[in-house]
Structures are given as C-alpha cells and as structure tokens.
Amino acid sequence: MRTTTxxxxxxxxxxLLAACKKAEELKYQEDPRVxxxxxxxxxxxxxxxxxxxxxxxxxxxxxxxxxxxxxxVNRDRVINLQVDDSSTAKLGYHFTLGKLVIPAGQYxxxxxxxxxxxxxxxxxxxxxxxxVKESAxxxxxxxxxxxxxxxxxxxxxxxxxxxxxxxxxxWECCIAGYLGAYSATKFRFVILVTGKTSWDSGLDRTPxxxxxxxxxxxxALRDYEAANGPMLDENGQVITFP
Amino acid sequence: MIRNQSxxxxxxxxxxxxxxxxxxxxxxxxxxxxxxxxxxxxxxxETNGTLNVNQADTLRITPVITQTLGKDESRFAxxxxxxxxxxxxxxxxxxxxxxxxxxxxxxxxxxNFTLGQRYRFSYKVTDTVTQITAMYTxxxxxxxxxxxxxxxxxxxxxxxxxxxxxPGDVVDHKIFAQTNPGTPLGSGxxxxxxxxxxxxxxxxxxPGKKFFVYHPNGGIELDYTSLxxxxxxxTMFFNPPAVLKPQGISYWTYPNQVAYASFGTFVSNRKVYxxxxxxxxxxxxxxxxxxxxNNSNDYEAAPDAWQGISWPIxxxxxxxxxxxVRPTKLDNFPDTVSTVANLNNLKKDLVYMDExxxxxxxxxxxxxxxxxxxxxxxxxxxxxxxxxxxxQAMNAPDIEQATAFASNPTxxxxxxxAGNKLYRYEVTSNSSTQPFTFPAGESITHIRFRxxxxxxxxxxxxxxGKLYRFTISNTGAISTGTYIKEYTGFGKVxxxxxxx
Numbered sequence: 194m195r196t197t198t199x200x201x202x203x204x205x206x207x208x209l210l211a212a213c214k215k216a217e218e219l220k221y222q223e224d225p226r227v228x229x230x231x232x233x234x235x236x237x238x239x240x241x242x243x244x245x246x247x248x249x250x251x252x253x254x255x256x257x258x259x260x261x262x263x264x265x266v267n268r269d270r271v272i273n274l275q276v277d278d279s280s281t282a283k284l285g286y287h288f289t290l291g292k293l294v295i296p297a298g299q300y301x302x303x304x305x306x307x308x309x310x311x312x313x314x315x316x317x318x319x320x321x322x323x324x325v326k327e328s329a330x331x332x333x334x335x336x337x338x339x340x341x342x343x344x345x346x347x348x349x350x351x352x353x354x355x356x357x358x359x360x361x362x363x364w365e366c367c368i369a370g371y372l373g374a375y376s377a378t379k380f381r382f383v384i385l386v387t388g389k390t391s392w393d394s395g396l397d398r399t400p401x402x403x404x405x406x407x408x409x410x411x412x413a414l415r416d417y418e419a420a421n422g423p424m425l426d427e428n429g430q431v432i433t434f435p
Numbered sequence: 436m437i438r439n440q441s442x443x444x445x446x447x448x449x450x451x452x453x454x455x456x457x458x459x460x461x462x463x464x465x466x467x468x469x470x471x472x473x474x475x476x477x478x479x480x481e482t483n484g485t486l487n488v489n490q491a492d493t494l495r496i497t498p499v500i501t502q503t504l505g506k507d508e509s510r511f512a513x514x515x516x517x518x519x520x521x522x523x524x525x526x527x528x529x530x531x532x533x534x535x536x537x538x539x540x541x542x543x544x545x546x547n548f549t550l551g552q553r554y555r556f557s558y559k560v561t562d563t564v565t566q567i568t569a570m571y572t573x574x575x576x577x578x579x580x581x582x583x584x585x586x587x588x589x590x591x592x593x594x595x596x597x598x599x600x601x602p603g604d605v606v607d608h609k610i611f612a613q614t615n616p617g618t619p620l621g622s623g624x625x626x627x628x629x630x631x632x633x634x635x636x637x638x639x640x641x642p643g644k645k646f647f648v649y650h651p652n653g654g655i656e657l658d659y660t661s662l663x664x665x666x667x668x669x670t671m672f673f674n675p676p677a678v679l680k681p682q683g684i685s686y687w688t689y690p691n692q693v694a695y696a697s698f699g700t701f702v703s704n705r706k707v708y709x710x711x712x713x714x715x716x717x718x719x720x721x722x723x724x725x726x727x728x729n730n731s732n733d734y735e736a737a738p739d740a741w742q743g744i745s746w747p748i749x750x751x752x753x754x755x756x757x758x759x760v761r762p763t764k765l766d767n768f769p770d771t772v773s774t775v776a777n778l779n780n781l782k783k784d785l786v787y788m789d790e791x792x793x794x795x796x797x798x799x800x801x802x803x804x805x806x807x808x809x810x811x812x813x814x815x816x817x818x819x820x821x822x823x824x825x826x827q828a829m830n831a832p833d834i835e836q837a838t839a840f841a842s843n844p845t846x847x848x849x850x851x852x853a854g855n856k857l858y859r860y861e862v863t864s865n866s867s868t869q870p871f872t873f874p875a876g877e878s879i880t881h882i883r884f885r886x887x888x889x890x891x892x893x894x895x896x897x898x899x900g901k902l903y904r905f906t907i908s909n910t911g912a913i914s915t916g917t918y919i920k921e922y923t924g925f926g927k928v929x930x931x932x933x934x935x
C-alpha cells in the first residue's frame with residue numbers, strides 16, 4: 194500500500210513538472226496582402242494631360258500608392274502588378290514603372306509611374322489598367338465594392354493620359370456653375386490665365402478657389418476682348434462666363 | 436476524542452452568548468463633540484464663476500473664512516492651486532500650487548499664465564487639527580487690458596498709432612507702439628481701421644474677431660487679443676492685386692447665422708474683392724477683383740459693403756448706383772425691388788450710409804447734381820430681395836458742409852457735424868435741430884454710436900484732437916444737454932471704432 198502511494202506520488206510530480214513547459218504563443222498568422230489606397234484625394238484613377246503643360250515638358254510622374262495588410266517585415270517585398278491587356282498605353286513606350294516593392298519596415302509605398310509625352314497623344318487618349326496579382330511575397334488585398342467615388346476596386350487602378358485638353362469629369366457637376374458651358378478653347382484660356390491644372394478633386398474646386406478662378410478668367414477675357422474683340426471657341430461660339 | 440468534544444462545547448457556548456448579546460438594545464445615549472466646520476467665500480466671484488483678469492495685473496483675493504467654533508486661523512493651512520482649463524487644453528495640464536497664503540496676491544504673468552487662456556483655481560483651507568477642509572473653486576480668464584473700449588486711430592507726428600478709451604475712462608495712448616515695439620503701423624498717414632462684427636474662420640489666422648488698419652498703400656491685420664501685427668493684407672489674397680489701397684473690409688453672416696462670417700468683402704483702390712467662407716478645407720482668401728454684371732470694371736466702389744438678404748450690397752460712386760455683391764460679379768438688382776428709387780441707376784452720389792434703428796433698414800444720404808441731400812431708406816425684406824424704400828429731400832441745415840455722420844441705432848435720427856455745430860436730423864419728421872455747439876475753432880471730424888445710449892464725437896482744432904462722450908436718451912435726445920466726458924491730448928483723429 195505504502196509502495197503504491199509512493200509510485201502514484203512520483204507520477205503526479207512528473208506530470209506537474211511537465212505542465213511547466215512553455216507553450217508556443219498562439220498568434221494569428223495572416224497572409225501578407227497588398228492593395229491600392231483610395232481616398233478622396235487619391236481616388237481610383239488619374240487623368241493626366243500634357244496639354245496644360247509647356248511644350249518643353251516631355252515627361253511626368255504620377256504615383257501608384259500601395260498599402261499592405263499584415264505587419265511590416267525586415268526585407269523588401271515584391272509586388273506583382275499586371276498591366277492589363279485592355280490597356281492602350283504601352284509599358285516601356287508610353288510609361289515605365291518604378292521598383293515594385295514595399296520597402297523593409299514599411300506599410301505603404303508609392304511606386305512612381307513615369308509617363309512620356311509621345312506624339313500619338315496629340316490625338317489619342319490612352320489608358321493603362323493595372324491589377325494587383327499574387328507574388329511570392331503578397332497575395333492580392335481585398336476586393337471591395339465599387340462606389341460612386343471609386344469605380345474600381347482596391348485591386349485595380351487606371352491612368353489616363355493624353356496631349357489634348359480633356360473635359361474634366363467634374364465639369365458638369367461642379368465647374369459649369371462657375372465657368373459656364375465647356376469648350377476646349379475656353380478651358381485652355383482658363384488654364385492659361387489662372388495656371389490651374391488640377392480640377393478633379395473636391396479640394397481643387399472649393400468655393401474660394403473657384404470664385405478666384407472665375408473672376409480671374411472674366412477679367413482676363415475683358416482684357417482680351419478690349420484688344421482683340423470677342424473670343425470664339427472651336428465651335429464658333431463667343432466665349433462668355435456666367 | 437474527549438478533548439475534542441470539550442472544545443466543541445466551548446465554541447457552541449461562546450456562539451450562543453454572542454448571539455444573545457446581539458439582542459441588546461442600543462440606548463443611543465452617547466456624548467458628542469462638535470467639530471469646527473469651515474466654509475470659504477470670495478466676494479464678487481461665485482463658486483465656479485469666472486473672473487476676467489488683465490494680463491500682467493496682480494490678482495488679489497481676500498477670502499472670507501467662516502467657522503462654526505471660531506478657532507484661531509493659525510491652525511489652518513492654505514493652498515491655491517491652478518490648472519489650465521481652456522476649451523482647447525488637454526485634460527492632463529499640470530496642477531500648480533501658486534500660493535500657500537491665506538490671501539492671494541500673484542501676478543498674472545508667464546510661465547503660469549498665458550494671455551487668452553482660462554485657469555481653474557481651487558482654494559483649499561485645511562484645519563490641521565481636525566483635518567477638515569473647505570474648498571472654493573472658480574475660473575480666471577486672462578484677458579488683455581485692451582479687450583474693450585473705444586479705439587482712436589490718429590495721425591501723429593512720428594507716424595500713425597491708436598489710443599484707447601478703456602473702461603473706467605482710462606485713456607491709453609500709442610498702443611500699437613506698446614504692443615509692437617520697433618514695428619511701424621504702416622507707411623504714410625493711416626487711412627482707416629475696421630473691426631468687423633462677426634468672427635471669422637478663414638484658416639489664414641486663428642478663428643475669431645478681426646482688426647485691420649490701413650495705410651495709403653497697404654494695411655495690416657492685428658491679433659484681436661494681443662494687438663500684435665499678424666500680417667500684411669496681401670496675405671489675404673490668392674493673388675494680391677498689383678496695387679493695394681485698402682479702403683474697407685467687411686464680413687457678413689447669412690441671415691440667422693451669427694457664429695462666423697459666411698462672406699467677406701475687401702474694397703481696395705475702389706474695386707471689390709470677395710472671400711466666400713464655409714466649412715470647406717483650405718484658406719478662405721480673397722480672389723480677383725469683381726466686375727459688374729456686364730463684365731466691365733468701370734466702377735468705383737465705396738469702402739463699405741452692407742448686409743443684404745443673402746449677399747451684401749455696395750455703392751458705386753462712378754455709376755451712382757448700388758450693386759449686389761455675388762461671389763463672381765457685382766450684380767444688378769431685379770427691376771421690381773423698389774418703386775421709389777432705381778437702385779441700378781440712382782443718379783445721385785452716396786455721401787453717407789449706415790444701419791438705421793430698424794432691422795435690415797439703412798439710412799443712405801445721397802447728393803444730387805444740384806447738391807441737394809436726400810435721405811434714402813433701404814429696407815430689405817427678410818425673405819427675398821424685394822425692397823421697400825422711401826426717398827426724401829432732406830430739410831437739414833448746413834448738411835452740405837457736414838463732415839461727419841452717425842445714425843442712432845435706437846431712434847430715427849441721424850446726427851451730423853458741420854464745423855463746430857452738431858445737428859440731429861429726424862428721419863420721420865424730415866426736420867433738424869442743433870442740440871449742441873462745440874467751442875469755436877473746433878471742427879467735428881467723427882461721430883460714432885455705441886449702441887443707442889453712448890455717442891462719441893471727435894473734433895480737431897488744428898493742433899489737438901478731442902473726444903466728447905454724450906449720453907443719448909431713448910428718444911434720441913442728448914440726455915443732459917451737453918457731453919458727460921471730455922477727452923483731450925489726441926492727435927488728429929483718422930478713425931474711431933468701438934472694440935468690444
């Protein structure tokens with residue numbers, strides 16, 4: 194009896210000691226993912242026109258902003274970005290991409306896209322469509338719903354480029370009330386006298402800015418008319434402002 | 436075993452005795468010792484009330500300490516503790532003991548106190564024998580001694596500066612030089628100053644009231660509290676005009692919105708510039724000069740803009756008419772706004788205009804080509820641009836020579852000064868009286884009202900500027916028949932405004 198008690202006590206002691214072993218922490222191991230950031234000031238696309246730049250400007254750079262899901266790591270990680278077949282802008286000719294990496298220790302990175310002012314842009318509007326694909330380091334991030342603000346998901350981005358004036362998408366909703374009916378001649382004149390080239394963001398069209406743009410354009414038009422007579426647009430219409 | 440049973444019996448007996456003792460009825464016949472209750476009061480400051488104290492003044496407080504037993508106060512310990520309790524301050528501002536004396540006497544200066552901040556004071560009295568304490572809490576708002584008062588802009592031998600008539604009839608001179616040592620107010624004789632009524636949140640400077648001073652070729656904004664120069668007025672434009680000759684800056688709120696200005700007008704070199712306010716991001720700056728409805732800029736705006744219904748109106752000296760100031764142009768009035776005067780073509784020049792004693796109604800004194808003065812009453816309805824008005828040739832002696840005007844905001848009168856004579860024109864009866872005459876040799880240069888009861892008149896005798904304060908009755912009469920206070924020792928008064 195005493196022997197049995199002794200043996201059971203030893204087994205219990207051994208089991209108790211075994212329980213003291215440190216267990217591995219239970220941590221969620223997420224898949225590293227990457228996606229395009231999208232904010233009011235950084236929507237799902239960029240429209241760039243060389244037409245508002247002097248002739249000696251032959252290149253420009255626009256950013257693609259990526260953000261990761263998961264934690265940063267201590268090495269650069271590669272992003273796999275696909276230029277979709279539907280793109281009319283050609284990689285290596287109309288544009289080139291910067292180094293597609295999320296640098297070590299970073300959660301976000303801007304990859305520069307260099308756009309070249311090619312002769313064909315004078316009469317063509319070219320698009321480059323990008324889609325995030327899986328790489329050795331990242332799976333594609335999340336694929337949210339398109340909204341009125343962002344027509345594309347967080348895995349897609351579009352760059353549109355030309356070398357002729359493109360009517361801002363916000364003209365009818367947000368600019369016509371200040372500048373009236375659109376014409377390319379009027380738009381070019383407004384850009385020339387105000388120096389304003391950004392129109393698509395709400396921050397580009399605050400009431401104060403648009404009042405300033407409108408009054409500046411009206412005063413310049415008055416000076417033009419005093420020297421040259423009425424200014425006609427490409428349709429033969431006299432340019433006026435409300 | 437037997438020993439255990441004895442123990443159990445003993446414990447049981449003890450339990451029964453304890454339970455029985457609980458049935459004993461307490462007679463409550465104790466003897467009490469009265470404690471010394473201490474209370475604190477501070478005259479003129481309610482608990483949690485706010486006391487405005489000028490920066491750099493010494494705050495002196497003698498609390499009233501009341502005791503129920505009248506013990507010697509030498510057994511008390513005192514502590515005055517403060518923390519910054521301003522709306523913009525964090526909850527973790529340090530608590531600072533500023534005094535351990537019974538009475539407080541501390542200078543309101545840095546580092547413990549900052550102009551414009553609000554401090555929570557707690558005064559604690561501890562009876563060191565009983566450890567009973569009494570507390571009293573209140574707030575101290577650190578204000579500038581120049582917070583309120585009449586501001587008198589003057590042309591002085593060594594450049595422009597302004598004085599203030601402070602509460603208590605204290606007069607302080609050359610205030611700009613005091614608050615901005617080494618910085619000139621501007622080049623040349625100052626032209627005018629403006630202290631618009633509404634607060635402004637333009638993201639150019641801190642939200643709040645504005646204070647502008649103009650000189651012939653520019654101007655500055657002063658910090659409303661400290662009266663230090665903030666910036667030159669070019670800062671207020673997206674693209675400053677090549678020639679800046681400020682004449683007047685006005686800010687307006689939409690009807691029934693009084694918190695912050697919704698619209699600003701800047702008249703410079705007789706052209707109008709606007710700034711549209713609102714909750715949108717970025718600085719709300721003034722744009723380019725406005726053109727008339729036909730896009731001509733052949734106009735000459737008067738310095739002031741006046742609140743219309745949604746948008747202000749301005750007078751155009753060149754075309755002898757009013758315009759509606761819209762965000763991108765000076766617009767015409769609809770043809771239906773008046774049956775007695777065509778505001779788009781008055782054919783009379785504006786001599787003076789200000790708010791009348793009726794809400795949304797203005798007194799405008801016009802001059803026709805023959806020199807006859809007319810009073811035009813412009814009254815905006817509360818709902819649209821429909822406007823009712825009357826116009827009458829003024830029966831007002833010497834008004835052709837008048838150099839100063841002021842509409843009484845509480846009675847139907849316009850005071851005007853011609854030479855040393857002060858006249859009062861009654862709009863309703865179209866008649867005038869001359870209630871006061873200043874000493875020979877003095878000419879009236881400015882008349883201003885502060886509310887209805889207080890009227891300040893500035894005169895100039897060629898070497899000295901003087902100010903006279905009158906009290907005006909509800910019926911618009913000079914209460915005592917003469918002024919109640921004379922202020923001397925001023926330079927030539929350029930402008931006179933109340934800062935409040």
